[in-house]
Amino acid sequence: MVSVSGCGGATESAPVAEPKSSAVATPVEDEPWDPCTIPNDAIEAAGLDVDSKESGARGITEIANWRVCSWNNPEPSSWYLLGIFSSSNSSIEDVRQNERFQQFTEDPALGGERFLRSGQDGSESCGVAYEVEGGVVYFVLDKRVVRDALGDPCTEVGRTAMALRSSMPPVVG
Numbered sequence: 001m002v003s004v005s006g007c008g009g010a011t012e013s014a015p016v017a018e019p020k021s022s023a024v025a026t027p028v029e030d031e032p033w034d035p036c037t038i039p040n041d042a043i044e045a046a047g048l049d050v051d052s053k054e055s056g057a058r059g060i061t062e063i064a065n066w067r068v069c070s071w072n073n074p075e076p077s078s079w080y081l082l083g084i085f086s087s088s089n090s091s092i093e094d095v096r097q098n099e100r101f102q103q104f105t106e107d108p109a110l111g112g113e114r115f116l117r118s119g120q121d122g123s124e125s126c127g128v129a130y131e132v133e134g135g136v137v138y139f140v141l142d143k144r145v146v147r148d149a150l151g152d153p154c155t156e157v158g159r160t161a162m163a164l165r166s167s168m169p170p171v172v173g
Contacts, residue, residue, distance in 0.1 A: 032135055035084035036069035038167045046163035048082060049074040065089050072144070073156075079147040082160055086168075088135040095129045095138055104129075110158050111171050117142075126154035128161045132169040139164075 040050045048071040055069055063085075070083040087094075092113065096104050101115045112130040116122050117140070129138035141157035143149050165171070 030088045030134060032065065032067045032086040032088040033132075033137065033169050034067045034069070035086055035137070035168070036067070038069070038084075038164060042164060042167045043071060046160050047073055048160070049078065052078075077150055079144055079150045080153065080156065081142050081144060082157070083140045083142070084137065084164075084168075085140070086135065086137045090136050092129050092131040092136050095136055101127065107158070110161060111165075111173075112161065114154060114158070122152075122154050123149065124153065126152075126157045128157055130161075130165075130168070131172045133172055134169055137168050 036053065036055050043050050043053070050071075052072040053069065054071070065087050067086045068083060070081055072078045072081055095101065095115075096113075100118055102118045104113045104115045106112075107114045107128065110128055112128045115127045115129060117125040117127070123143075125140065125142045127138055127140040129136060139157050139161045141153045141160070143153060
């Protein structure tokens with residue numbers, strides 16, 4: 001937090017400025033929830049490798065107005081990367097409009113919307129998005145290129161999202 005205050009002083013023949021009241025500078029926009037703050041015990045309980053945690057996903061460390069964190073499932077059979085994306089100034093509608101995603105379907109069991117990466121059938125990647133208090137959170141599970149899938153990406157991302165739901169902002173709706 002930054003405190004801003006004015007100072008009064010005088011020079012010869014110059015008026016004295018009135019002291020300004022102290023004010024706290026506030027950000028123009030709220031910061032998004034940071035998925036990297038999910039406790040390690042929740043990450044382990046969700047079946048992810050705590051030591052694989054990376055701020056960002058696939059080498060992308062900064063996306064304007066978004067926070068991103070990713071994990072792999074544990075070795076020796078690690079076959080996917082899970083990224084969690086959070087924004088405080090985007091909505092689920094913005095995620096639906098993202099040309100990288102397609103085939104959104106409501107999933108009452110998850111309390112969110114499943115989706116696929118554009119051009120993929122769900123055998124390589126799957127996601128789930130939630131409208132949350134203060135923005136949107138979505139999970140994307142991508143099969144690692146050098147590994148065979150050891151499960152269904154849509155089933156796995158749903159299971160993981162449900163396991164981590166209590167660690168994210170409350171879902172709206």
